Amino acid sequence: MTITVAGEKKEYKDGLTLPELIDAEQVETPEYVTVSINDEFILTENKASTILKEGDTVEFLYFMGGGQ
Amino acid sequence: MAMTDEQIERYSRHIILKEVGAKGQKKLLNAKVLIIGAGGLGAPAAMYLAAAGVGTIGIVDADEVDLSNLQRQIIHSTADIGKPKVKSAKETMNAMNPDVEVKTYHKFVDSTNIRELIREYDFVIDGTDNFPAKFLINDACVMEKKPFSHAGIIRFKGQLMTYVPGEGPCYRCVFKNPPPKDAVPTCKQAGVIGAMGGVIGSLQAMEAIKYIVGVGELLTGKLLTYDAVNQEFRKIKLPTDTSKCPVCGTHPTITELIDYEQEICEETASRFEAER
Numbered sequence: 066m067t068i069t070v071a072g073e074k075k076e077y078k079d080g081l082t083l084p085e086l087i088d089a090e091q092v093e094t095p096e097y098v099t100v101s102i103n104d105e106f107i108l109t110e111n112k113a114s115t116i117l118k119e120g121d122t123v124e125f126l127y128f129m130g131g132g133q
Numbered sequence: 134m135a136m137t138d139e140q141i142e143r144y145s146r147h148i149i150l151k152e153v154g155a156k157g158q159k160k161l162l163n164a165k166v167l168i169i170g171a172g173g174l175g176a177p178a179a180m181y182l183a184a185a186g187v188g189t190i191g192i193v194d195a196d197e198v199d200l201s202n203l204q205r206q207i208i209h210s211t212a213d214i215g216k217p218k219v220k221s222a223k224e225t226m227n228a229m230n231p232d233v234e235v236k237t238y239h240k241f242v243d244s245t246n247i248r249e250l251i252r253e254y255d256f257v258i259d260g261t262d263n264f265p266a267k268f269l270i271n272d273a274c275v276m277e278k279k280p281f282s283h284a285g286i287i288r289f290k291g292q293l294m295t296y297v298p299g300e301g302p303c304y305r306c307v308f309k310n311p312p313p314k315d316a317v318p319t320c321k322q323a324g325v326i327g328a329m330g331g332v333i334g335s336l337q338a339m340e341a342i343k344y345i346v347g348v349g350e351l352l353t354g355k356l357l358t359y360d361a362v363n364q365e366f367r368k369i370k371l372p373t374d375t376s377k378c379p380v381c382g383t384h385p386t387i388t389e390l391i392d393y394e395q396e397i398c399e400e401t402a403s404r405f406e407a408e409r
């Protein structure tokens with residue numbers, strides 16, 4: 066299936082879970098990343114059970130704390 | 134109030150823009166912006182807002198200028214080392230533009246002082262370096278119905294978003310709670326390219342100016358990310374449903390400000406230096 070991850074179209078196997086995608090994309094500090102799929106935030110408690118499907122658009126939003 | 138001949142000349146490059154004009158410049162001269170943190174982000178933001186003729190600029194910072202700041206905090210000079218950052222910032226801004234009234238607050242923001250502090254301003258810029266302060270600013274701005282620009286920078290990356298009451302998600306809509314201390318690296322642990330503050334802090338100043346003048350689209354409901362390694366900007370659309378947010382949602386559970394455990398970047402950095 067084709068999904069869009071951070072703006073890029075990518076091929077993944079059908080039935081891919083969100084944790085598998087996070088792993089494959091080598092997401093930094095995965096426990097603290099916010100995920101949105103098709104313009105909806107995925108609650109932390111639902112991350113593990115989320116399964117991706119053809120055409121999904123996934124964004125990873127990272128904490129960025131610096132500024133001084 | 135009419136502008137003086139000197140003001141008309143000083144701001145001529147603004148006034149000539151049809152989106153700004155004399156009307157927009159007067160809005161800037163009458164506007165009040167509060168910058169929290171006079172560091173990597175706050176320095177360029179403060180300088181561009183002062184140059185633009187924003188009439189009142191407040192600066193909050195409890196720190197003194199340190200040698201390790203000068204790689205990026207361009208509002209301060211070598212001669213300013215040891216001076217309160219707010220004082221050094223005020224001197225630079227006054228020298229640049231005497232039209233601007235700079236108000237200084239030599240302190241940390243916390244749950245007891247922030248709401249009163251932001252109340253008299255039209256727009257707030259978050260230029261702080263730690264999550265407790267970023268969440269505090271967000272919650273206070275939601276409660277006081279103040280628009281603000283959030284930003285963060287680290288290594289070769291930066292990002293920002295703008296909150297305008299009722300027009301899109303707040304910072305807490307995106308990030309529910311501060312990460313545990315040291316779970317996510319900060320600048321002092323990870324480093325940051327000095328010019329990153331210039332890029333992102335200038336974009337924050339741009340958001341403030343656009344909000345005041347009332348031109349174009351702000352970064353509401355969007356997170357603009359910048360990756361300097363690949364010279365890539367991305368504007369990520371944020372979910373629009375804010376109803377479940379604990380602070381800006383329809384049934385807020387956070388109704389009082391929270392002082393999370395403070396982690397003071399510069400202080401820890403100098404301690405780190407001393408230990409080396």
Ligand SMILES: [Zn+2]
Pocket residue numbers: 302303304305306307375378379380381382
């Ligand atoms: Zn919110």
